[in-house]
Amino acid sequence: MFGRRSRRVEVSPDVQRERQIEHVHSLTYALLLDLVAWFLDLREPVNDGLFPEYRLPQLKDIADPRERLGAYCSPRLLAAWEPVRARWLTRGIRVKPDFGTTATLQIEGLDGEEAPRAVARFTDRSVIERGAQRQYNSRDWVLTTWLRPDLSRIEDATFRPAGVEAGAR
Amino acid sequence: MFLSLLPDPASTQAVGMLQAALDPTAESAAVVAPVRGLLFFSARGAVARELDGWWERHVPADARPVLLVMDEQGLEAHLGGLDSEVVVGVASDQERTRFARHQHAQVVVTADPIALAEHAMAAFPCFRRAAPPAEPAAGVIFMPRLQPRAPARVPPPQPPEQSLTSALPDPFTELSILGPLPPPERRADELSRASLFADGNAHVSAGADVRPLLGFVSRLLMRRHRIVIPREIGDLVLGLHPPPLVVVPARKGGVGKTVTAGAVAQVIGYALGDTTGSAAIVDQNIGNPDQWGRLDIPATAGTVRQLMAALSSGLDLPPTPAWAKTPALGVYPEDRAAADAYPPGLIQRFVQHLRERHVFLVVDLPNRLPDYTTAEAAICAAYLELADLVILPTTDDPSALLGVLEYLETPSMRGKLVMVSYIVSTDRELRSHHVVTELLDEIGKRVVAIETVPRSEKATLAIVKGVSILDISPGLRDAYIRVTRTAVRALAAAG
Numbered sequence: 001m002f003g004r005r006s007r008r009v010e011v012s013p014d015v016q017r018e019r020q021i022e023h024v025h026s027l028t029y030a031l032l033l034d035l036v037a038w039f040l041d042l043r044e045p046v047n048d049g050l051f052p053e054y055r056l057p058q059l060k061d062i063a064d065p066r067e068r069l070g071a072y073c074s075p076r077l078l079a080a081w082e083p084v085r086a087r088w089l090t091r092g093i094r095v096k097p098d099f100g101t102t103a104t105l106q107i108e109g110l111d112g113e114e115a116p117r118a119v120a121r122f123t124d125r126s127v128i129e130r131g132a133q134r135q136y137n138s139r140d141w142v143l144t145t146w147l148r149p150d151l152s153r154i155e156d157a158t159f160r161p162a163g164v165e166a167g168a169r
Numbered sequence: 170m171f172l173s174l175l176p177d178p179a180s181t182q183a184v185g186m187l188q189a190a191l192d193p194t195a196e197s198a199a200v201v202a203p204v205r206g207l208l209f210f211s212a213r214g215a216v217a218r219e220l221d222g223w224w225e226r227h228v229p230a231d232a233r234p235v236l237l238v239m240d241e242q243g244l245e246a247h248l249g250g251l252d253s254e255v256v257v258g259v260a261s262d263q264e265r266t267r268f269a270r271h272q273h274a275q276v277v278v279t280a281d282p283i284a285l286a287e288h289a290m291a292a293f294p295c296f297r298r299a300a301p302p303a304e305p306a307a308g309v310i311f312m313p314r315l316q317p318r319a320p321a322r323v324p325p326p327q328p329p330e331q332s333l334t335s336a337l338p339d340p341f342t343e344l345s346i347l348g349p350l351p352p353p354e355r356r357a358d359e360l361s362r363a364s365l366f367a368d369g370n371a372h373v374s375a376g377a378d379v380r381p382l383l384g385f386v387s388r389l390l391m392r393r394h395r396i397v398i399p400r401e402i403g404d405l406v407l408g409l410h411p412p413p414l415v416v417v418p419a420r421k422g423g424v425g426k427t428v429t430a431g432a433v434a435q436v437i438g439y440a441l442g443d444t445t446g447s448a449a450i451v452d453q454n455i456g457n458p459d460q461w462g463r464l465d466i467p468a469t470a471g472t473v474r475q476l477m478a479a480l481s482s483g484l485d486l487p488p489t490p491a492w493a494k495t496p497a498l499g500v501y502p503e504d505r506a507a508a509d510a511y512p513p514g515l516i517q518r519f520v521q522h523l524r525e526r527h528v529f530l531v532v533d534l535p536n537r538l539p540d541y542t543t544a545e546a547a548i549c550a551a552y553l554e555l556a557d558l559v560i561l562p563t564t565d566d567p568s569a570l571l572g573v574l575e576y577l578e579t580p581s582m583r584g585k586l587v588m589v590s591y592i593v594s595t596d597r598e599l600r601s602h603h604v605v606t607e608l609l610d611e612i613g614k615r616v617v618a619i620e621t622v623p624r625s626e627k628a629t630l631a632i633v634k635g636v637s638i639l640d641i642s643p644g645l646r647d648a649y650i651r652v653t654r655t656a657v658r659a660l661a662a663a664g
Contacts, residue, residue, distance in 0.1 A: 033312055039340040051312055076350055084343050093337060103313035106407075122313050123281070128337040135337045138284040146349075159345045 017110060023151050024107050024118050026055040027072055031145060031154060032120070036097050037065035039085055073154045096127040115155075116147040121162055170228055171199035171289065172253075174209045174238040177521050179282035183237065186286050187296075195295035200227055204514040206238060208554055210247035214541040216513050235293065237285055240264060243584055248274055256292070258285040398650060403440035405657045406448075412524045413557040413660045418534035418549050420572030427454065428628055429562045429590045430533035432638050432649035433656060437529045438498030439639070440653075446528035447497035453552065455503060455510075456535045456545040473519070474504040477511055480518050499527060510544035513551040520555050532556075539581035553581040558660055560652070561616070562590045564624070565600050570608035577615050586663050589619040590652050618655045622648040 033046070033054060046060040046068075054060060059068045069078055103122035109115055120143045128135040140162035145154050171187050173180045180201050187199035202209055203223055204216065212220055228234050234253035238244065240260065245267040248255055255274045258281070259265060268274045277288045290296045417430040434450035441447060451473060471487030479486045501523075511519070523530050532552050537543065539550035553559065561576055563569045573589060576582060589612055594600045613619055627642035639646045 029312070035344075036340060053312070080347060080350060081344065084347065085340075088338075088340060088343050091338070093339075095339065100313045124339065124341060125283075126339060128339055130337055133337065136287060137339060138279070138281050138287065140281075141341050141345075156350045158347065158349055159341045161345065 020110050020151060021107055022055075024110075024116065024147065025105060026053075027147070027151070027154060028105060028118050028120050028143070028145060029053050030056050030059070030068070030072065031157065032099070032122070032143065034065040034068045035081075036095075038069060039088055040095055040097070041089065072152075074156070077154065077156055092130060094129040096129075098125040098127070099123065100125055112149055116149060116151060118145045118147065119143070120145075170197060170232040170234045172228070172234055172236050173199065173201045173286075174205045174236055175282040175285065176205055176239060177518055178525075180205060183282055183286035186283070187290065190290050190296045192295055192297045197295045205517055207241040207244050207247065208513055208517060209236075209238070210244070211554070212513065216541070235289065237282075237289060239280075239282060239285070245271065245274075256285060256289050258282065398436055398440040399654060400440075402436065402650075402654055402657050403442065405661045406437060406440060406529050407446055409528070409657075409660055412528045412530060414520055414524075414530045414532065414552070414555055415558045415560060415656060415660075416532045416534050416549075416552045416556040417560045417562065418539070418553070418576065419536045419562055420538060420576050421566075421569050422457070422536045424562045424564050424566075424569050424572075425590070425592050425622070425628065426536065426562050427533050428631075428638055429560060429622075429649070429652065430531050432645075433560065433653045434498055434529075434531040435637060435639055436650050436653040437531070437657075441497040441528065447499055447526075448529040448531065449499045449501060449523050449527040451501040451523070451530065451532045452503040453548050454533045454535050455548060456537070471501075472504040473501050476501070476522070477515055477519055480522060481515050510547040511551070513547075513554065516548075516551040517555060520552075538576060538579050540579075550581050553585065556585060557663070558656055559585050559587045560590055560656060561587060562592070563612075564592045565594045565605045565609075567604050567608060570605065570612065573612050574608070574615075577612070586659055587616040588652075588655060588659060589616050591619050591621050592624050593621045594624050617659045620648070620652040620655050622652065 033051060037044075042065065043063045045063050046054045048054075048060065056068075056072070059071055062068050062071075066078070100123040103120055105121075106119045108117045108119075122141055122143070124137045124139050124141055126137045128137060142160050142162050143157065144160075145157040147154055171184075173184045173187075175183050184199045184201050191197050191199065202220075204212060204220060208216075209220065236251075236253050236255045238255060239258045244257065248268070248271045251273060253273070255271070257268060257274055257276050258279045259268075259276055260278070260280060262278055265276045265278070268276045275288075275292060277285055279285055279288070415433065417426050417433075419426045431450060434448050437448040453473065475487040478484065520530065534549050534552055535545035537546040537549050539553050540546045541550060559582065561573050563573045577587065591609070599605065609619065623644050625642055625645055627645055628638060631638045631641040639649065
């Protein structure tokens with residue numbers, strides 16, 4: 001009645017599609033990690049043991065997160081983020097980053113009819129400190145990235161709190 | 170004494186946090202209750218007696234119990250007269266007013282059970298206070314596992330959280346000030362032919378209506394079957410959070426209950442296409458193996474009973490569900506020998522399990538009124554407790570229509586969102602008979618919508634041929650698309 005027949009049918013047997021999804025997954029994960037490392041001025045190679053999902057092997061050994069970002073983000077995007085980072089660094093805020101145990105990722109536009117877009121939702125549980133003040137964050141964020149049609153790099157990205165409509169800034 | 174009524178899997182984590190943070194000298198403890206959420210307060214009959222026994226065993230008479238619970242519709246009605254303190258997580262500031270008269274309730278605006286536990290740790294003196302701030306460990310970033318097959322669900326808009334001006338900023342707050350980049354300026358020699366006809370803006374703005382695109386496989390399937398599902402359905406489903414539970418019970422057999430459940434689930438499955446979300450159809454019609462039993466589901470498919478057993482004992486979960494031909498529909502058949510009910514707490518965990526894997530759940534229930542007198546009735550009662558929407562199928566047989574009214578009057582249906590899927594007779598005299606129309610009018614006053622489905626022998630033919638009801642008849646397909654759209658709209662409107 002529901003079309004449930006004798007054989008199981010996989011959702012997506014398209015190997016190429018699987019690879020695309022995997023690549024967008026890798027870029028999104030790398031962006032989140034490298035961006036935070038850049039803002040925190042952490043200049044260390046990516047540790048395989050700590051970050052097994054960082055699947056850009058050619059970048060892992062680069063200590064400078066800005067350099068890693070430059071390998072897969074558009075220069076315009078990084079240029080837009082530069083002043084934000086500079087302002088952030090002057091605030092003297094310490095961060096113990098924790099983005100929870102799981103996040104969700106939705107990918108659209110892989111058919112090539114629209115710009116590929118990835119929407120990741122994660123929870124920021126970081127501890128933020130300034131002087132003796134300590135704050136335990138618990139907030140959901142939505143990271144939206146727009147990629148080149150060939151998925152070779154991230155052209156744009158935005159962060160917004162979950163529940164706030166895109167564009168409602 | 171802290172009792173967690175928080176949903177799984179956060180409940181275990183929350184209790185672990187509370188236990189770790191308790192001051193050893195305070196002689197306090199934190200435990201997970203066997204039944205979570207509203208059900209803890211509203212349980213009746215045998216379940217209530219079990220809970221009373223559990224309470225006596227775990228909560229000393231001189232203890233000061235503190236219940237941690239996430240808000241559900243109607244929760245406030247159960248808090249009167251409680252001699253416990255209650256910490257409630259609510260979705261928005263507006264919800265606070267519902268608990269205003271309960272002096273023993275602390276209301277926290279959060280959708281996160283862990284944040285609720287953290288609030289309790291800050292609010293009650295039996296927890297160790299934080300040591301002076303230590304230097305945060307440099308170089309360690311706790312990163313999440315990204316789940317590419319899970320949907321990035323956006324919950325209903327919430328008011329802006331605690332004033333960011335008074336809070337310490339974090340990198341994301343700083344970055345969120347930036348909008349999308351403006352489109353790059355094009356040089357004259359880069360102007361494409363397309364740009365002569367459009368605005369030349371190839372950039373998709375964040376505010377644009379970007380919809381999931383159907384994948385290659387799905388498009389092929391849809392072309393072959395010529396099944397076109399309105400995009401609105403998929404869009405609305407992906408915006409529902411948490412994943413809704415739709416149940417399809419009936420008072421009387423032969424009203425198209427299983428067909429309705431299957432067709433709605435299948436429409437959702439098609440609507441989701443190859444987005445990362447999927448729907449689930451669950452057989453809990455334990456008293457009527459003939460219906461699902463006729464379907465050609467592989468013998469190796471894991472059953473609901475196996476899954477329940479694994480969830481209750483911590484064993485490995487059975488294989489992933491049999492995937493129907495529908496692009497994004499998981500099928501959870503029941504063991505044909507199943508005749509016993511499941512405890513409500515286990516059903517709650519099962520539903521939570523499904524909610525973590527699917528974005529829309531449809532459960533085919535037995536033909537019984539909900540109560541705790543028989544296994545089938547208890548199954549109905551337990552699922553209704555958790556349901557976000559009830560679809561009551563009926564025909565224009567007056568006894569079926571009376572069955573709908575009878576169902577609507579059961580205590581389990583109080584406050585529930587209900588719609589009716591009404592199979593209309595081909596006999597004009599019958600369908601326009603005043604008894605039928607009067608009963609329908611009465612039903613119409615008490616449900617959000619009545620959607621009609623033409624009576625068709627094709628529905629039976631679909632069973633005989635073992636094909637989808639959506640494939641067998643355009644008329645039935647359109648009707649069940651309408652039923653599904655109404656259901657999804659009702660869920661979206663209810664928030």
